[in-house]
Amino acid sequence: MTATIDLEVREGVDRETVETVQNMGSYKYGWETEIEMDYAPKGLNEDIVRLISQKNNEPEWMLEWRLEAYRRWLTMTEPKWAMLNYPEIDYQDQFYYARPKSMEVKPKSLDEVDPKLLATYEKLGIPLKEQMILAGVEGASPSPAMDMAIAATEGRRVAVDAVFDSVSVGTTFKEELAQAGVIFCSISEAIREHPELVKKYLGSVVPQSDNFFATLNSAVFSDGSFVYVPKGVKCPMELSTYFRINAENTGQFERTLIIADKGSYVSYLEGCTAPKRDTNQLHAAVVEIVVLEDAEVKYSTVQNWFPGDEEGKGGIYNFVTKRADCREARAKVMWTQVETGSAITWKYPSCILRGDESQGEFYSIAIANNMQQADTGTKMIHLGRNTRSRIVSKGISAGKAQNTYRGLVTMHPRATNSRNYTQCDSLLIGDQCGAHTVPYIEVKNTSSRVEHEATTSKVDDDQLFYCRQRGMDEEEAVALVVNGFCREVLQALPMEFAMEAQSLVAISLEGSVG
Amino acid sequence: MADTAVKAKDQTPTIDGAPKPAGALDARLAALSLPQGGFTAAARRDALARLQDMGLPGPRDEYWRYTDPRSFNAPVPAALAVPDADETPLFDGLDKLTLVFVDGVFDEAASDDLALEGVEIATLAQADAAGSWAADLYGKLEAAGQKPVKRPFAALNTVAARDGLLIRVTATPAKPLHVVHRRASDSADAVWHHVIRVEEGAELTLLETGMSGARSNSVIEVDLAEGAKFHHVASKRAVDPKVGIGHIFARIAARAQFKSFTLSVKGTMMRNEAVIDIAGDDAVAHIAAAVLGDGAQAPFHQDDTVFVTHGAERCESRQVFKKVLKNGATGVFQGKILVKPGAQKTDGYQISQALLLDERSQFLAKPELEIYADDVKCSHGSTTGAIDEEALFYLRSRGVSRERAIVFLVLSFLADALAEVEDDGIRDRIYERLDVWLTLNAVQ
Numbered sequence A: 001m002t003a004t005i006d007l008e009v010r011e012g013v014d015r016e017t018v019e020t021v022q023n024m025g026s027y028k029y030g031w032e033t034e035i036e037m038d039y040a041p042k043g044l045n046e047d048i049v050r051l052i053s054q055k056n057n058e059p060e061w062m063l064e065w066r067l068e069a070y071r072r073w074l075t076m077t078e079p080k081w082a083m084l085n086y087p088e089i090d091y092q093d094q095f096y097y098a099r100p101k102s103m104e105v106k107p108k109s110l111d112e113v114d115p116k117l118l119a120t121y122e123k124l125g126i127p128l129k130e131q132m133i134l135a136g137v138e139g140a141s142p143s144p145a146m147d148m149a150i151a152a153t154e155g156r157r158v159a160v161d162a163v164f165d166s167v168s169v170g171t172t173f174k175e176e177l178a179q180a181g182v183i184f185c186s187i188s189e190a191i192r193e194h195p196e197l198v199k200k201y202l203g204s205v206v207p208q209s210d211n212f213f214a215t216l217n218s219a220v221f222s223d224g225s226f227v228y229v230p231k232g233v234k235c236p237m238e239l240s241t242y243f244r245i246n247a248e249n250t251g252q253f254e255r256t257l258i259i260a261d262k263g264s265y266v267s268y269l270e271g272c273t274a275p276k277r278d279t280n281q282l283h284a285a286v287v288e289i290v291v292l293e294d295a296e297v298k299y300s301t302v303q304n305w306f307p308g309d310e311e312g313k314g315g316i317y318n319f320v321t322k323r324a325d326c327r328e329a330r331a332k333v334m335w336t337q338v339e340t341g342s343a344i345t346w347k348y349p350s351c352i353l354r355g356d357e358s359q360g361e362f363y364s365i366a367i368a369n370n371m372q373q374a375d376t377g378t379k380m381i382h383l384g385r386n387t388r389s390r391i392v393s394k395g396i397s398a399g400k401a402q403n404t405y406r407g408l409v410t411m412h413p414r415a416t417n418s419r420n421y422t423q424c425d426s427l428l429i430g431d432q433c434g435a436h437t438v439p440y441i442e443v444k445n446t447s448s449r450v451e452h453e454a455t456t457s458k459v460d461d462d463q464l465f466y467c468r469q470r471g472m473d474e475e476e477a478v479a480l481v482v483n484g485f486c487r488e489v490l491q492a493l494p495m496e497f498a499m500e501a502q503s504l505v506a507i508s509l510e511g512s513v514g
Numbered sequence B: 001m002a003d004t005a006v007k008a009k010d011q012t013p014t015i016d017g018a019p020k021p022a023g024a025l026d027a028r029l030a031a032l033s034l035p036q037g038g039f040t041a042a043a044r045r046d047a048l049a050r051l052q053d054m055g056l057p058g059p060r061d062e063y064w065r066y067t068d069p070r071s072f073n074a075p076v077p078a079a080l081a082v083p084d085a086d087e088t089p090l091f092d093g094l095d096k097l098t099l100v101f102v103d104g105v106f107d108e109a110a111s112d113d114l115a116l117e118g119v120e121i122a123t124l125a126q127a128d129a130a131g132s133w134a135a136d137l138y139g140k141l142e143a144a145g146q147k148p149v150k151r152p153f154a155a156l157n158t159v160a161a162r163d164g165l166l167i168r169v170t171a172t173p174a175k176p177l178h179v180v181h182r183r184a185s186d187s188a189d190a191v192w193h194h195v196i197r198v199e200e201g202a203e204l205t206l207l208e209t210g211m212s213g214a215r216s217n218s219v220i221e222v223d224l225a226e227g228a229k230f231h232h233v234a235s236k237r238a239v240d241p242k243v244g245i246g247h248i249f250a251r252i253a254a255r256a257q258f259k260s261f262t263l264s265v266k267g268t269m270m271r272n273e274a275v276i277d278i279a280g281d282d283a284v285a286h287i288a289a290a291v292l293g294d295g296a297q298a299p300f301h302q303d304d305t306v307f308v309t310h311g312a313e314r315c316e317s318r319q320v321f322k323k324v325l326k327n328g329a330t331g332v333f334q335g336k337i338l339v340k341p342g343a344q345k346t347d348g349y350q351i352s353q354a355l356l357l358d359e360r361s362q363f364l365a366k367p368e369l370e371i372y373a374d375d376v377k378c379s380h381g382s383t384t385g386a387i388d389e390e391a392l393f394y395l396r397s398r399g400v401s402r403e404r405a406i407v408f409l410v411l412s413f414l415a416d417a418l419a420e421v422e423d424d425g426i427r428d429r430i431y432e433r434l435d436v437w438l439t440l441n442a443v444q
Helices: A015-023 A046-055 A060-074 A115-123 A144-153 A174-179 A187-193 A195-201 A212-220 A461-469 A474-490 A495-508 B002-011 B024-030 B041-054 B124-130 B140-144 B152-160 B389-397 B402-418 B424-440
Strands: A037-039 A098-100 A158-164 A167-171 A183-186 A225-229 A238-244 A255-260 A265-273 A280-283 A286-291 A296-303 A315-326 A332-339 A344-347 A350-353 A359-368 A373-376 A379-382 A388-398 A402-411 A419-429 A434-443 A449-458 B097-102 B119-123 B165-169 B177-182 B189-198 B203-210 B215-224 B229-237 B243-252 B257-265 B269-278 B284-294 B301-310 B316-326 B330-339 B347-356 B362-371 B377-385
Touching (some): A046 A060, A046 A212, A158 A183, A167 A187, A187 A195, A187 A225, A225 A238, A255 A265, A286 A332, A315 A332, A350 A359, A350 A388, A359 A495, A388 A434, A402 A419, A402 A449, A419 A434, A419 A474, A419 B362, A474 A495, B119 B124, B124 B165, B140 B269, B152 B215, B152 B243, B229 B424, B243 B257, B243 B284, B257 B424, B284 B424, B301 B316, B316 B402, B330 B347, B330 B377, B362 B377, B402 B424
Parallel strands (some): A265 A296, A344 A373, A359 A388, A373 A402, B177 B203, B257 B284, B316 B347
Antiparallel strands (some): A158 A167
16 A cells, blocks of 8 residues: 655645545555465366366366367457457466465365465455455545445445455355355355256356357356345345456456346446566456346446556456346346456457346446557347347546447347437547447347447546646546546446445546646 | 367368358459450559459458348349339439440440530540549559458459549539439449549539449549539439449548438448548548338348548548338448547547338448547447337328328438538439339338
């Protein structure tokens, strides 16, 4: 954390504001935990796939599933259609499995987990202790209003599944959730304990052969989270996963499977960080969500992987496949994402609106600064009657970054009386960056209405002038204007995340003005 | 099981840049009689090299995502009966200089005398041997327009064009030029190529009507000098199973204005590509289209693919595309605004809208923005929907019949695109004609 130095506070400027600016330093989570690790040998082949399966004590069917994916992957080529520029990835020059030595024997409870690991999450602001709340921002709340907001959330509890490199370190509140009938555990545990659910749903939304990165994930995913919310249950607390990449040259491949049975509700949060390094690291995750009749799932992400330095050295390559299947009538899913990190972002959380009257929503803020490149968006596939979807995407480019919104809205002939509204706005800060919009709109019936709007503009000079007049410096003023620009999306986030996201927006744009 | 999957995969071509069946392009070229060319010889040779490098589009080609290129790839077009006399041409009665093309070849006897003050008009076939000012331009804008998106049929046109017009405007002529296309053969593969240069401060209005060939491929290269104005109004009304691809490549210098409006009615497989390069400061480019698609008698597929590049400061671009679709018709719009670094104060706008009149019609759109300058105002909108029942009810309650009310609503839907036709007289004629067509094909 930033050391508090003596601050000369100008009259009329509150102390918090000054601290915010101070804290708007570089990437906060760039440190590394020194811990002994077990690695699988470098490279990728069938033996590595077998090894990962064996390390997770998986049944034979799971190994077969992985091998099938691996063989499929060998026949596929990396997609090149995104507006992303990066050197060829050497898939043999990676570790596909890295586990802290202390995790060799799976700890029975959180008390047995290596204190170093617990300290890591503590430092990240993710206390792995029950009865503690997940405070979004540690000690850096930009305004008194936010302190109040934090206070207001006290008493709200969040269950966490913490994933460290290739393994899940621990999951909190498991017993309490179990009382409500909710299964929340690591996916490796679910494969062993709940094979009937995993067999039924794994790969049913994102099949093994879906795309290059998802297929790779299907072969080598090491851990991830599993959620099952039974019929009619409103999950008593928010669930979350926190992904931490720590080891060098190691790819992280996690798999998340969420099943919301008829009439249930769950809100799920996802966060991630990684140490600063000079080399790029690969992250290829798959998230599958199955939403049954009348159920609702909210999935919120604050993606804060290490973005690389100003020259574009290092950073995470983030190739993620996320998809929700509203399989039955009146199912509802809402994706909210704040993408601030990663050197490369390739991510399109999608909704298959199969059930009649099902609903999909996508709210996104994507911020690219320095040399970052983001190609992100969503797909809304309307198959059922009276389905509705809404897309609100805010892209911000600064420095030499490239930011692309890529989306698909398709209304199938059967999806009568359906509705889509899309709004994607781009904001450019500086004349070296780029903002791009690539929407695909396919309408195959008349009774549906599809509306798409996109704008690109720069930070409004009048607004900046107004803020400067009120005593803000330029960076603060830009941060405020940008926060205003993102407001619609920030509002869609759960409280804790909204605060973290808001300060992240400021941090990510640091140094982009002037 | 997994092993068989691998084997099956090996036999199919790789996904990226799916290879076309070998020899498809050769077969396509062999079916055309390729002119040797006089002053165009070098340009034709370069275009052939480009084309061989690109190949014909395959089904996985991103820019052919919504339009099946097979009927353009086929070596010869499907035979198409020549219709009996068509209705009265759209611009009859206007004072204009008429230039008639029959299946893509200039018909001197049917055309007016080429002499018009301020304008030099020659035909490609006749001028080719003698040489022309157009030597610097023929195929040049087409070549420049091949990046970043490949347009193989435009290169094919430069290679194979048999005829076309070479028009150079030095001073604003007293009347517009009217190119009339006619058909004579049921199997002609018409390929024509116009080159137009409007010199500093001059203006030209070019009208185009009719269709030629059983299949057609056209290229218009338009080079506008500083402060020049070019106004293009085309009405493409095909007989039913028509296959055609048209291209406009424009280069616009400082303070010049380019405006193009196309009306498309009928056609089995029609694609219009416009590639506009705004190269000088304070220039303006507007491109608009109104499309009436009816798939009742024959399939209807119409595609507008537009690429506007802003490479200078304070320029304005507009893309206005309106499509009315019924009886299983398909409308496609792929539009792009590219703002290059340094093209500050750009004002770019793009709207694509479809009115679907029945459950089987579809609209497929890909409106793109690619922006590398910060002080710009760029936006696009796209909507798709049915006739507004409330508006219909309002008209009915005023005593307007349902059929007539729909005609009104369709005309008002198309109004924004028609507004891009500057000349009131020409615009009124288009409205009248649309009214007639819509009334004849009334939606019940």
